[in-house]
Amino acid sequence: MKTFFQGLTYNFKGLRLGIKTPKLLMLGLIRFAILVIITIMAAAVVLAKYQQILNLMWTMPENVWLIWLWHVTSWLLALLLIAICAVLGFVTAQVLFCVVIVDYMSQVTEKQLTGRLKAAPKMSWPKYVWFLMHQEIPRTIVPILIALLLLVLSWFTPLGPVMTLLSPLAAAVFLAWDNTDLIPARRLVPFNKRVDLLRRYLWFHVGFGLPLLIPFANIVLISFAPVGATLFYVERIDKEDEQAVPG
Numbered sequence: 001m002k003t004f005f006q007g008l009t010y011n012f013k014g015l016r017l018g019i020k021t022p023k024l025l026m027l028g029l030i031r032f033a034i035l036v037i038i039t040i041m042a043a044a045v046v047l048a049k050y051q052q053i054l055n056l057m058w059t060m061p062e063n064v065w066l067i068w069l070w071h072v073t074s075w076l077l078a079l080l081l082i083a084i085c086a087v088l089g090f091v092t093a094q095v096l097f098c099v100v101i102v103d104y105m106s107q108v109t110e111k112q113l114t115g116r117l118k119a120a121p122k123m124s125w126p127k128y129v130w131f132l133m134h135q136e137i138p139r140t141i142v143p144i145l146i147a148l149l150l151l152v153l154s155w156f157t158p159l160g161p162v163m164t165l166l167s168p169l170a171a172a173v174f175l176a177w178d179n180t181d182l183i184p185a186r187r188l189v190p191f192n193k194r195v196d197l198l199r200r201y202l203w204f205h206v207g208f209g210l211p212l213l214i215p216f217a218n219i220v221l222i223s224f225a226p227v228g229a230t231l232f233y234v235e236r237i238d239k240e241d242e243q244a245v246p247g
Contacts, residue, residue: 006232007176007207014228015221018105021112024227027105031093032223034101039089046081087148091141100129102226106182109230118187118238143174172209173202175222179229180205183237197237204232 018024060070110117150170154163177198184194198205212218212225 001203003201003204004207007204007209008211010204010228010232011208011211011221011225012228014109014226014231015224017109017231018224018227021108023108024105024224027101027108028223028227031101031105032219034093035089035219035223038093039086042085042089042092043082046085047078050078050081087144091144102179103182103186105224105226106186106230109227110183110234113231113234114238143177144171146170146174168210168213169206172213173198173205174209175212175225176205176209176229179225180208180233182226183230183233208232 018028061067107117150163150167154160154167157163180197180201181194184197208225208228211221214221
């Protein structure tokens with residue numbers, strides 16, 4: 001559980017460093033603005049069709065005793081649609097716009113801590129952007145789909161209480177991994193080793209990712225999460241690798 005509290009600490013250490021460093025602050029604010037704008041646009045489009053969606057599911061009953069249940073259902077549907085919009089907004093912003101920003105934030109942080117980028121591959125700008133998107137798509141979409149699957153299973157299976165607990169934990173882990181995986185992905189570390197790193201520091205990822213689930217605050221924390229994740233990788237993983245090298 002020690003690594004769990006380290007995860008919490010590194011999340012807020014990254015936020016503090018990001019706010020104090022002008023370049024990181026600018027990049028974080030740009031990412032924050034992109035996330036907010038896309039989420040609001042997605043929510044506006046969906047909520048504009050909200051009444052039609054509700055009518056497809058359940059038209060307002062004539063029985064006065066069922067109207068209260070219909071109103072509860074309508075509110076739950078609205079909350080569900082807003083949550084879906086937030087997820088879709090995050091994924092869209094991450095894949096189309098923020099993939100370069102988060103990696104550049106990680107690079108800036110690594111340079112600030114060590115004075116250099118370790119084993120960064122040399123490639124043309126178009127190839128570099130395509131490579132980053134190639135890394136970002138599975139790292140962003142697949143974990144979120146798994147988290148949503150757990151959420152659905154919690155609603156429709158007898159394992160509901162267990163799945164209800166596992167769903168936010170899984171979401172926290174994958175959101176954290178989305179950031180801690182930036183350096184190894186950039187260094188072309190084999191995917192199986194990156195998954196092994198996730199397994200070794202599973203509780204760290206839980207601690208790092210849980211604050212990213214806090215409504216409203218998560219948009220700010222997510223914007224600067226690459227900084228804290230890079231701090232963790234440079235201060236912990238790189239030092240462990242250096243100590244493991246003989247001589």
